[in-house]
Amino acid sequence: MASECTDCVSVSDALAAAAGSDRALGPSELDHLATCLRCRAEQSRYRRLMEAMQSLREAPTSEDSRLESQILETLDVYGHRWARITNSGVAAAVGGIAAGAAATAGFIAARHRRAARLAS
Amino acid sequence: MVSLVERAKSGDREAFDRLVRITHSDSYALALRLTGSTEDARDVVQEAYLRAYRSIGRFRGDALFSTWLYRIVANCAATHIGRRRLHRHDHLGAHDDVIDTRPDYDPTLLGDVAALRVNLDAAIRDLPPRLRSVVVLRDMYDLPHDAIAKELGISVTAAKVRLHRARRRLREQVLPLPGEDHDHGQ
Numbered sequence: 001m002a003s004e005c006t007d008c009v010s011v012s013d014a015l016a017a018a019a020g021s022d023r024a025l026g027p028s029e030l031d032h033l034a035t036c037l038r039c040r041a042e043q044s045r046y047r048r049l050m051e052a053m054q055s056l057r058e059a060p061t062s063e064d065s066r067l068e069s070q071i072l073e074t075l076d077v078y079g080h081r082w083a084r085i086t087n088s089g090v091a092a093a094v095g096g097i098a099a100g101a102a103a104t105a106g107f108i109a110a111r112h113r114r115a116a117r118l119a120s
Numbered sequence: 121m122v123s124l125v126e127r128a129k130s131g132d133r134e135a136f137d138r139l140v141r142i143t144h145s146d147s148y149a150l151a152l153r154l155t156g157s158t159e160d161a162r163d164v165v166q167e168a169y170l171r172a173y174r175s176i177g178r179f180r181g182d183a184l185f186s187t188w189l190y191r192i193v194a195n196c197a198a199t200h201i202g203r204r205r206l207h208r209h210d211h212l213g214a215h216d217d218v219i220d221t222r223p224d225y226d227p228t229l230l231g232d233v234a235a236l237r238v239n240l241d242a243a244i245r246d247l248p249p250r251l252r253s254v255v256v257l258r259d260m261y262d263l264p265h266d267a268i269a270k271e272l273g274i275s276v277t278a279a280k281v282r283l284h285r286a287r288r289r290l291r292e293q294v295l296p297l298p299g300e301d302h303d304h305g306q
Contacts, residue, residue, distance in 0.1 A: 012288075013284065016287045017280070017284050019291075020258060020283075020287070041297055042291075045297070048236070048295060049287065049290060049294065049295060052237055052240050053255075053259040053260050054259075054260070055237060056237055056240060056241060056244075056260060061145070061148065061149040061152060064148075064158065064162060067144060067148055067165065068140065068141060070162065071144055071166050072140060074166045074169065075136070075137075075140075075169065078170055079133075079170060079173045079174070
């Protein structure tokens, strides 16, 4: 296999960009690929990498069985105030923003308290 | 899914709960990929659904609901990682040493798709968060560059630079060319 040359370095950058079809390879890069085994091998590896990335997304992730109920509880505790206010109309918009910020702040504060408890 | 989204937009909490049930596994998988921690992923997902619930009235439907949700998860994860870095003083620079978790070089294993996936999974976790975020969002979840840049609070050019750097690192680590075996991640 040929050793890395200046053209290889330049084409290598283009291959990383072209791997996900972010851009097409130019004529000079294609010319180089036609004659350089090293860069063709690198291009082939990028193709395999992209395929593996997609297959990884489809692979099942081990999930915490309590997550769904935790999300719904969070919505119960911090979401209902927002929903009630937004349903009451434009007059309460300013209050709604404040309530939304307070709900988020409460959620973050609760999480920090939990983190502090875990850390101690 | 479309009718559930419409009902949720009109304030139907039951419809939103059903959307949570349908989508939370996928959202958690993305959060886990972005944060690299089950604890952080749980926090990110909870915060993301709270934000989604508050803003679903503004969801215009010009993108898939799942894509809209991915963007919220990405934004929450970026905020979470930033906050964690501030509080814990983690050193998360782009030039951190990458821990080599590959098994010994073995052409048979390298040719095996399952082994490649295992190695790739580990390599993604080893990436610095700022590189990991862009490559996961782009190459696994197909988010456009401008959406990634917006949710991560960076320019499109910076997002592309990080993406190409991340791809190169992953390629060098899991599918090295001869001669790259001992200097990957540089």
